[in-house]
Amino acid sequence: MKLHYRDDSHLYGWSSAFGRNIIFTLTLIALGLSIFFQDKALGLAFADVSAADHIGYMLRVTARIAFFLLLLAMIARPIRQLTGMGGELLRHRRYIGLSMAFVHTVHFGYVVAFVQNSGQALELVTIIGGGLAFFLTWVMALTSNNTSQRVLGIWWGRLHTFSIYYVWLIFMNTFIxxxxxxxxxxxxxxxxxxxxxxxxxxxxxxxxxxxxTA
Ligand code: HEM
Structure with a gap:
């Protein structure tokens, strides 16, 4: 059977738009709550949280939320094909991926803040390895639409499969x-x-x- 990457979520009208809005809203709430409770998480009074504390904390929070969303997008099709369940998850995979790209962009923002605040020079391997992961994330986000899928054809699947595994590898490398x-x-x-x-x-x-082959 041919692997099929097409996202048909646009065919489901208002219920898909509702699901998309829920996913985007929950992502923003997760980021907002993380900032709101940073004092509790860091074990400090809110006024005592320094810029460095906040940046380090948000780097960890954004990495974890982005990885969670990446894994959700990665398992959507396997869950559907292996269990027959998870149709809604698969239908909303595009929006889960876009949320991941957004949170990962916030991680990028905090990376810039980290470099400015710490004055620490980045190693070339970090700039290239990490930079490529950000770049591929943005390429995936920009091509997560039906027009790009149609224009890129078979290369759309190849591009997204390669990018997903590369970004996954960088996450795993850092977490390990x-x-x-x-x-x-x-x-x-x-x-x-x-x-x-x-x-x-x-x-x-x-x-x-x-x-x-059977
Ligand atoms: C040039 C690019 C990057 C720089 C300079 C950078 C920098 C950082 C820093 C300073 C932390 C916080 C470390 C700490 O305080 O414990 C962090 C955490 C992390 N970053 Fe990035 N980052 C970059 C790109 C990326 C990319 C592209 C990914 C994933 C694809 C990623 C995944 C992570 C993960 C998994 C963590 C650890 C979260 C945790 O400890 O729970 N980073 N990063």
């Missing part, structure tokens, strides 16, 4: 790095979730290939 230095159980959960998402995608690929 933090896990190795901090040994925090939270990061074991995050890394495990990342591996489960990719395993589901591989499982679906293998099943499809097996069906084709």
């Amino acid at each position: 790095g933090v896990l190795l230095t901090e040994s925090n159980v939270l990061y074991i959960g995050i890394v495990a979730a990342g591996l489960v998402a990719v395993s589901l995608r591989i499982a679906v690929r293998v099943t499809q290939r097996f069906k084709r």
Whole structure:
């Protein structure tokens, strides 16, 4: 069976628009609540939160929210194909991806603030590796529409598949790095979730290939 990437969410009218608005609104609420409760999360009085504290905290928050949304978008099709459930998730995958791109752009904003505030020079490998991840995220966001899908044809799927795996790899590389230095159980959960998402995608690929050759 041919893999089909087309997003038909536009065919579902108002219910799709409602779902899209809910996803975008919840993303903004998650970011707003993160800032509102930063004093509790950092264990400081609000007035004592320095610019450096705020920037470091928001870098971690935005990375975690963006990774969560990336994984949701990654598992939408495998869940549908493996279980027959999750039609709504798959139908709203485009908006989940766009929310991820938005939150990742906020991470980029805090990266700029971090560099300015800390005066720390970035290594070339970080600029290239991280820069490419941001670039691919924005390319995916800009091509997440029916016209781009039609114009790019088979290359649309290739571009998005490559970009998703590259961005996933940079996330995993960073989370595993933090896990190795901090040994925090939270990061074991995050890394495990990342591996489960990719395993589901591989499982679906293998099943499809097996069906084709059967
Ligand atoms: C040049 C680009 C980037 C720079 C300079 C940068 C910088 C940072 C900094 C300073 C932190 C906070 C570290 C801390 O205080 O614990 C952070 C966290 C993080 N960033 Fe970025 N970042 C960049 C790009 C990216 C990209 C492209 C991704 C993913 C695709 C990413 C994923 C993460 C993750 C996963 C964390 C850790 C979150 C956590 O500890 O829970 N970063 N980044």
